[in-house]
Amino acid sequence: MKLRQRLGTIGIMIAMLFLILYCEKKHGKGEPLPDYSSYSAPLAPEWVRNGVLYEIYIRAFTPEGTFRAAIKRLDALQELGVNILWLMPIYPIGEKGRKGTLGSPYSVKDFRKINPEFGTEADFRAFVQAAHQRGMKVILDMVPNHGANDNILMADHPDWFMRDEAGNFTREVADWSDITDFNYDHPDMRRYMQETMQYWIREFGIDGYRCDVAGMVPLDFWEETLPMLRKLKPTIYLLAEWEDPKLLRAGFHSDYDWTLFHLLKDIRKKKKRTAEAVQLVFEKDSRYPQNALPMRFLENHDEPRSLKTFGPAAIEAYASFIFSLPGLPLIYAGQEIGETVRPSLFEKFTIHWQEGDTALFRMYQRLIQWRKQHAVLRNGEFIPLGVATFKGSVGAFLRRNDRELALVITNLWPDFAEKVVVTLPEPLKNSLATLQLYRVDHPEERLSLSEMVFDEFPPFTTWIYVGTHH
Numbered sequence: 001m002k003l004r005q006r007l008g009t010i011g012i013m014i015a016m017l018f019l020i021l022y023c024e025k026k027h028g029k030g031e032p033l034p035d036y037s038s039y040s041a042p043l044a045p046e047w048v049r050n051g052v053l054y055e056i057y058i059r060a061f062t063p064e065g066t067f068r069a070a071i072k073r074l075d076a077l078q079e080l081g082v083n084i085l086w087l088m089p090i091y092p093i094g095e096k097g098r099k100g101t102l103g104s105p106y107s108v109k110d111f112r113k114i115n116p117e118f119g120t121e122a123d124f125r126a127f128v129q130a131a132h133q134r135g136m137k138v139i140l141d142m143v144p145n146h147g148a149n150d151n152i153l154m155a156d157h158p159d160w161f162m163r164d165e166a167g168n169f170t171r172e173v174a175d176w177s178d179i180t181d182f183n184y185d186h187p188d189m190r191r192y193m194q195e196t197m198q199y200w201i202r203e204f205g206i207d208g209y210r211c212d213v214a215g216m217v218p219l220d221f222w223e224e225t226l227p228m229l230r231k232l233k234p235t236i237y238l239l240a241e242w243e244d245p246k247l248l249r250a251g252f253h254s255d256y257d258w259t260l261f262h263l264l265k266d267i268r269k270k271k272k273r274t275a276e277a278v279q280l281v282f283e284k285d286s287r288y289p290q291n292a293l294p295m296r297f298l299e300n301h302d303e304p305r306s307l308k309t310f311g312p313a314a315i316e317a318y319a320s321f322i323f324s325l326p327g328l329p330l331i332y333a334g335q336e337i338g339e340t341v342r343p344s345l346f347e348k349f350t351i352h353w354q355e356g357d358t359a360l361f362r363m364y365q366r367l368i369q370w371r372k373q374h375a376v377l378r379n380g381e382f383i384p385l386g387v388a389t390f391k392g393s394v395g396a397f398l399r400r401n402d403r404e405l406a407l408v409i410t411n412l413w414p415d416f417a418e419k420v421v422v423t424l425p426e427p428l429k430n431s432l433a434t435l436q437l438y439r440v441d442h443p444e445e446r447l448s449l450s451e452m453v454f455d456e457f458p459p460f461t462t463w464i465y466v467g468t469h470h
Contacts (some may be wrong), residue, residue, distance in 0.1 A: 033284065036245040037290065039245075039248075039290070041253060041292045041293075042230065042253060044253040044291070047083065047137055047235075048237045048328065050372070051082075051328065052368050052371070053082070053239075053328055053331070054080075054330075054332075055086045055300060056085055056086065056088065058070055059118070059343070060333070060348075060349045060350060062350065065350075066117075066118055066119045068126070074130055077136070078134050080336055080361065081368035081369060082136070084237070086139050087140055089115075089141045089142075091108045091111055091143075092108070092110045093109060094107045096149035097149045101346065101348075102348060106143050106179070107179050110151070128206065132205070137207035138206050139206065139207055139208035139210055139237055139239070140208075141209070142197060144193050144217050145212060145213045145217050146179040147179065149179065149180055160182060160183055161181065161182060162180065190225075193225075194228060197225065197229060201232055208238055211239065211252075214242045214255075215240070215243075219246060226238060237254075238251065238253050239295060242256065243256050248292050249289050253291075254294060255294060255295065256297075257294040259280060259284075260280055263276060263280055264277060264318060264321075265310075268412065273391060273395075278384045281397075282382055282397070293328050295327060295329075296328065296329055297330040301332060301343070305342055306318070306335055307339070312338075313414075313460050316462070317410060317461055318462075319367060320462035321462050323371055323377070324377055324408045326378075331364060336365075337357050338356060339356070370464065375404065376399045376401045381400045385398060385407075385422050386422070386425075387421070388423070389421070390418060393411055393412075393417045393457075396452075404466060404467070405467055406465065407449065408463070409422060409452075409465075411462075412460065413460075416457065417457040418455070419454075420453070422453075422454075423452070424449055432449050432469065434449075436448055439464065440464045
C-alpha cells in the first residue's frame, strides 16, 4: 500500500527533482497527472494490503469450466500463495447479438442469477466456502455500465437503458455490439444496481467487487453507492477498472495502473527507460489520494499473455519489479505457469495446466513469499534513487518502514549496463550508508549502501536487498 508518512525534507527534495523531470511527461489523455494527495481513499482491509490478487475466468480455469471443478484447484492456489480470488462475471450471458459461440461474460442477461454453464447457486456457495476455509477472499466482477441486449430488465423497464434519437437501444462503444448501456439518469435503475451489489454480499458472503469500466459510470453513483457497501460489509474491497484518482476519492480502494503497464511494454521495446518506471511509480505515489492501492500487473484478460509480451528472458525481472512496488500485484490465471494463449471471452478454452512451466510457478511463489516475509515490500515508503548509467537502462529505489529497508535495483533492458553507480539522497547518507543488506535470493551476498557501484549490471535483472534498521 502507499504509506502516507511524509518524508519531510527528504520527500520535498526528491519531489522537487522528479516534478521538474515530470513537467515534460504527460499522463493519460495528454494531461499532467493531477494532484489528489490532499484527499484520502478508504484504507483497504489488511487482507488486501498484505495480499496478492488472482484473476479467474471460470470457463477457462478447468476443462469442465465449473465452480465445482474450480474448487479442486484451490489447493494449488494456496500453494502459490495468493489470497484474493477475483472471479470474472458469473452471471447468465445474453443471446441477442452474442459474440462467438458462448458469448462474453460481460454481456449480462440477469445480474442476480448464476450462469448455468458454471453451475448452480449451491455450487457457487460451495466455492466461496471452500475459498474462505483456505483463508482466501472472493471478489466478483460487477458490470454496472451495461447489460446484454436481451437483459431481463428491458421488457419491464426499457427506460432504464440508453436510446438513440430514433428510440433504438444503444451504447457508447460501438464495437460492444452485444450490450446496451444503462441510463443512470433514472433513479430506479440506480437503486436496482445498488441493491444488486448488496444482494451478492448478503446472499453469498462475497468479499468485494471489481467494477468493470468504472469510469464510464457517473461518479455520483459511486459516491452514493460505495459507502452503502462499506456499511453493509466494513471489510469489503473495491477495485475500479479505470485509472482516475477521482474514483479513489469517491470510495474505491484501488484502480488500474495502466500507465505503468504501457510504460513497461515500451521499456521492453527500448522506447523508454527503466528509470522512467521508477519515476512514474513515485509520481503516482506522491500525487494519488492517501491510502490508495494501485493494482499493478503484467497481464490481465484484456491483454496478451505476459510471457509473450515480455519474453522468457525478461519475465523474472519484470515480475520482480512489480512485486517490489507499493500497491496490489495481480496474477491472471495461467500466468504463473507461463500460459501463452489468452483465453477467448467468447469460446471455450482451457488453460494448459499439465504443460505448465514449474520453474515459473516457483518464481511467482518465491516473489509472493518474499512480499509476505518482508512487510517493507508491501507498506514501505517509496524513495527513488539516483542512478548513473548508460541510457537510463537501470533504475533503483528504496522501500522503508520502521523496521526494514529494501533496496531494489533493476535493469529492464536487453543490454548490459556498464559502470552503474547508485546514490542515496544526501539526508539519508549519514543514517543509512553503513547499513548492510542481503540479497533475498542469495542471502550470502551482502551490500553496503555506501558502496553501490557495479562494474556492470546484467540485462533483464532485478535484485532485491533487504535489511533491518533502527
